[in-house]
Amino acid sequence: MTPDWTKNLVEARNLNIRFGSTPVVDDISLDLPKGRITALVGESGSGKSLVAHSIAGILTPAARLEADRLSFAGVDLRDTKSPGWRDLRGRQIAIIFQNPRAALSPVRRVGQQIGDVIARHRGLKGAELSRAVVEALGAVGIVDPEARQNAYTGELSGGMCQRVMIALALACNPRLLIADEPTTGLDNTTQAAILDLVVDQIRARDMSCLLITHDLALAREYADDICVMHAGQIVEKADSARIFTASQHPYTHALLKASASQADSIASLEPIKGSLPDLNGPLPACRFANRCPRAEERCHSAKPPVSGPDTARVNCWNPLP
Amino acid sequence: MAENTATLPAVRRTHRMPLSKRLPLVFLALLVFAGVFGPLLAPYDPTATNSSEALSPPSLAHWFGTDQLGRDVFSRTLAATRTDLLVGAVAVSISLVLGTMIGALAGWRGGRMDVVLGRFVDSIMAFPLFVLAVGIAAGLGNSLTSVIVATAIVNLPFYARAVRFEVARRRNAGWVEAALLARIPPVKIVTFHILPNLVALLATQSSLNMGWAILNAAGLSFIGLGIRPPEAEWGIMVADGASYIFSGEWWVFTFPGLALMSAVLIFTRAGDALRQLLDPRSK
Amino acid sequence: MRLPRRLLSAVPSLIGIVILTFVLTRLLPGDPAAYFAGPAATPESIEEVRVQLGLDKSIFAQFVDYISALSRLDLGRSLSSGQTVVDDLTARLPATLELTVSALLLAAILGIALGFGAALRPGRWPDRLCDAVTVFGQAMPTFFLGLLLVYVFYYKLEWAPAPMGRLEIFYSSPTEVTGFWTIDTLLEGDIGAFQGVIRQLILPVITLALFGLGPIASMTRTSLLQVLGGDSVRTARAFGLSSRKVLWTYAFLPAAVPILNTIGMVLSFLLGANVLVEKVFGWPGVGAYAIEALLVSDFAPVQGFVLLMAVTYVVVNLCIDLLAAAIDPRARTDG
Numbered sequence A: 001m002t003p004d005w006t007k008n009l010v011e012a013r014n015l016n017i018r019f020g021s022t023p024v025v026d027d028i029s030l031d032l033p034k035g036r037i038t039a040l041v042g043e044s045g046s047g048k049s050l051v052a053h054s055i056a057g058i059l060t061p062a063a064r065l066e067a068d069r070l071s072f073a074g075v076d077l078r079d080t081k082s083p084g085w086r087d088l089r090g091r092q093i094a095i096i097f098q099n100p101r102a103a104l105s106p107v108r109r110v111g112q113q114i115g116d117v118i119a120r121h122r123g124l125k126g127a128e129l130s131r132a133v134v135e136a137l138g139a140v141g142i143v144d145p146e147a148r149q150n151a152y153t154g155e156l157s158g159g160m161c162q163r164v165m166i167a168l169a170l171a172c173n174p175r176l177l178i179a180d181e182p183t184t185g186l187d188n189t190t191q192a193a194i195l196d197l198v199v200d201q202i203r204a205r206d207m208s209c210l211l212i213t214h215d216l217a218l219a220r221e222y223a224d225d226i227c228v229m230h231a232g233q234i235v236e237k238a239d240s241a242r243i244f245t246a247s248q249h250p251y252t253h254a255l256l257k258a259s260a261s262q263a264d265s266i267a268s269l270e271p272i273k274g275s276l277p278d279l280n281g282p283l284p285a286c287r288f289a290n291r292c293p294r295a296e297e298r299c300h301s302a303k304p305p306v307s308g309p310d311t312a313r314v315n316c317w318n319p320l321p
Numbered sequence B: 001m002a003e004n005t006a007t008l009p010a011v012r013r014t015h016r017m018p019l020s021k022r023l024p025l026v027f028l029a030l031l032v033f034a035g036v037f038g039p040l041l042a043p044y045d046p047t048a049t050n051s052s053e054a055l056s057p058p059s060l061a062h063w064f065g066t067d068q069l070g071r072d073v074f075s076r077t078l079a080a081t082r083t084d085l086l087v088g089a090v091a092v093s094i095s096l097v098l099g100t101m102i103g104a105l106a107g108w109r110g111g112r113m114d115v116v117l118g119r120f121v122d123s124i125m126a127f128p129l130f131v132l133a134v135g136i137a138a139g140l141g142n143s144l145t146s147v148i149v150a151t152a153i154v155n156l157p158f159y160a161r162a163v164r165f166e167v168a169r170r171r172n173a174g175w176v177e178a179a180l181l182a183r184i185p186p187v188k189i190v191t192f193h194i195l196p197n198l199v200a201l202l203a204t205q206s207s208l209n210m211g212w213a214i215l216n217a218a219g220l221s222f223i224g225l226g227i228r229p230p231e232a233e234w235g236i237m238v239a240d241g242a243s244y245i246f247s248g249e250w251w252v253f254t255f256p257g258l259a260l261m262s263a264v265l266i267f268t269r270a271g272d273a274l275r276q277l278l279d280p281r282s283k
Numbered sequence C: 001m002r003l004p005r006r007l008l009s010a011v012p013s014l015i016g017i018v019i020l021t022f023v024l025t026r027l028l029p030g031d032p033a034a035y036f037a038g039p040a041a042t043p044e045s046i047e048e049v050r051v052q053l054g055l056d057k058s059i060f061a062q063f064v065d066y067i068s069a070l071s072r073l074d075l076g077r078s079l080s081s082g083q084t085v086v087d088d089l090t091a092r093l094p095a096t097l098e099l100t101v102s103a104l105l106l107a108a109i110l111g112i113a114l115g116f117g118a119a120l121r122p123g124r125w126p127d128r129l130c131d132a133v134t135v136f137g138q139a140m141p142t143f144f145l146g147l148l149l150v151y152v153f154y155y156k157l158e159w160a161p162a163p164m165g166r167l168e169i170f171y172s173s174p175t176e177v178t179g180f181w182t183i184d185t186l187l188e189g190d191i192g193a194f195q196g197v198i199r200q201l202i203l204p205v206i207t208l209a210l211f212g213l214g215p216i217a218s219m220t221r222t223s224l225l226q227v228l229g230g231d232s233v234r235t236a237r238a239f240g241l242s243s244r245k246v247l248w249t250y251a252f253l254p255a256a257v258p259i260l261n262t263i264g265m266v267l268s269f270l271l272g273a274n275v276l277v278e279k280v281f282g283w284p285g286v287g288a289y290a291i292e293a294l295l296v297s298d299f300a301p302v303q304g305f306v307l308l309m310a311v312t313y314v315v316v317n318l319c320i321d322l323l324a325a326a327i328d329p330r331a332r333t334d335g
Helices: A048-056 A083-088 A110-122 A126-139 A158-170 A188-204 A216-222 A240-245 A250-258 A297-301 B008-015 B019-041 B073-109 B111-125 B129-140 B144-171 B174-181 B186-222 B234-247 B251-278 C002-009 C011-025 C032-037 C043-052 C059-071 C085-120 C125-139 C142-156 C181-187 C191-228 C231-238 C243-280 C286-295 C299-327
Strands: A010-019 A022-032 A037-041 A063-066 A069-072 A093-096 A176-180 A208-213 A225-230 A233-239 A312-315
Touching (some): A022 A048, A022 A233, A037 A048, A037 A216, A048 A063, A048 A069, A048 A176, A093 A158, A093 C231, A110 A126, A110 A158, A126 A158, A158 A188, A176 A188, A188 A216, A208 A216, A216 A225, A216 A240, A225 A240, A233 A240, B019 B073, B073 B111, B073 B144, B073 B186, B073 B234, B073 B251, B111 B129, B111 B144, B111 C011, B129 B144, B129 B186, B129 C011, B129 C243, B129 C286, B129 C299, B144 B186, B174 B186, B186 B234, B186 B251, B186 C142, B186 C243, B251 C142, C002 C299, C011 C059, C011 C299, C032 C043, C085 C125, C085 C181, C085 C191, C085 C243, C085 C286, C125 C191, C142 C191, C142 C243, C181 C191, C191 C231, C191 C243, C231 C243, C243 C286, C286 C299
Parallel strands (some): A037 A208, A037 A225, A093 A176, A176 A208
Antiparallel strands (some): A010 A022, A010 A063, A225 A233, A233 A312
């Protein structure tokens, strides 16, 4: 099946991911429109990375994926054997990871690794290939790419490894970049530099981006839309300005109160009560119900309804006004 | 109800071992029993010759047949258990004691002592071990003692290294410093307070090592070193039986060979089982 | 720059080997001079032997003698063959090397293949097979396995030739160029003899290879599983590289160094097991030579043999280190 670029880049309907009998991602639906940066925000363990991995096609074999639809530009992503799908990954869907040094091969020169991907998807060889590799490295602001392409990851700093990873991801001009906690583990200055680089490249190349992060403040700074996940469920989706001024879901509200950039002083920081529910145990219909100050009887028994327009959608029985 | 079943088996697994994991320990007990009582249980005198019955195939009277001198192969195989186990046990005990002493000394003293002892142990490891064993056994003269000593020396590095590492790791612990300040002699600290922590490790290692030691000693006697005929020993019995392959008398070498293999298998498997039993965290 | 450092790292091992082999000759209980002079010796002749062997000097002077003899490649003379030990060993080493190298190659190829299968299908039959081979291989006495193979394939099935050396007598042995008869027969264009050499090699090679297979297979499995579960393979897959590329370049290469080191360790096992296998198959190599000498208390050949095997092992391990550094940049940094 050939991609249909008039459609949404990614459409996921009722996506479920299980490990054995443990429902780690519960019935989520998500669209990634063209040309926008969407952040998927949640605490660690909320299942946000699994969603990203299911789109990139790298779920671990132990995970079971079920969905009414999971497609990229109309191409079904559930059929991982189809040749159309294999041509998409790396070519149209690229991903960068949180630990770039581990994500790259330690025994292959970084230029060779980028060359492998370019050769696979753009069919370049010889001098053309090496020119494309140097170009890709230069595009992400690596100084002296001619020399750096011969380095191994062990010889580069963490920030430099992430630049190489980004060069690898952008090498084939994909339509979608998935950034899975791209700056965790980097120091603050490098973090900003890396994210600025990613966002600049995405805007310049008119790409879409799915940014996975646990940091709401970071999401607001870089993303157009924000999608909040809690314990495998999407609780709220809105454009980023809206989330901060008029969050409707009690969990989002609590998250904002708990993040330092929102609080007026340390004293007004409020930790979220309780912890993520044990996914092996019995779960309320809304998985936030046990931690929620606004919880009602029906939150435990029935799936919360989806309400609001596309720019401010919330999954809650009792949203904040 | 249903939600708890997912976690329970994991907890159980660490505390109770499945039968297949315990089986080697049962076999180990049987093997040791055969080693202790084997000569008493043997239906025939393992050294009694009977030329009229030489090289008769396995039968009801002689389960494993008889050898070129008419000796009962079953009785000899059973009697040999004691010899082989004893050689292995003595050799392993020597490597255990010497290796522990060397390792403790190197780990405790550190510095130059550590370097010198480390070099010594490394030099042993620089040889293909069986070749070194041949060399040592030859150098000491052709006797049972030299086979035991050779086997002990080639196995010594495993203990020395393990003990050195563990002692050096604990050498600077707060409670060791305190004990030193309390004027407790280092020998006592090492013997009574550090080494007891290593019992599980050394027991596991010893069981694995018994397998290698028996194999090593049997190999040496196969090439004619150490134990002399008519003494029953698996390696010699296989060597004796080898000549009769060309006339089709397979039982003479096969049964002692199988016994040797089983013994080694039991010790190595038991070593693995022991490791899991004593240290549930590993694997 | 790096190469000389690697070479130097082998020096302490070599020094240790030389000292230990010297110590071996002094282990003999009692008076070695009396021992070498024989049971009928008079006190005068014992004294004569003592001076002749340099045993009247101090132990340090004896060590110096030993080192200077070694540096002249003088390992003494074999009492039984009358030749110098160096000549004897040189004549027999190719037979041993042909056997050991073939077995090591076979064990490495089969072991890596088996470990690959096990890592790709954990818990399935290749994994079980890998497990079984490892357990069986470490418990099976090589000499017993060799005899079993001889019994089954020579005596019972008559598929294999008699276990009597490198070539049956009705073939003419090739002129030695490389000393590897598989190669030498081919150089002479004698296909019949080449096949004969291969037929003789098969059983002893299988015996040795089965012995060395287990550790290589299980290390390949462990090492590969670790890399396959790691992030870099996930990246390669996420970027749509072909499964062949992922498997060889992104999984096998990073897993290769522990496998190489295991092959080095297996070589040590094989050099030892060789002694037994050569005896079983009447193989005219250095191991069989050492045993013959040993049983008649002819000590110089045994000492020479031990020294030669240890040096071979150190040299091969050095090559393995260099190869590992060539494959994996992480293997270059350590001291």
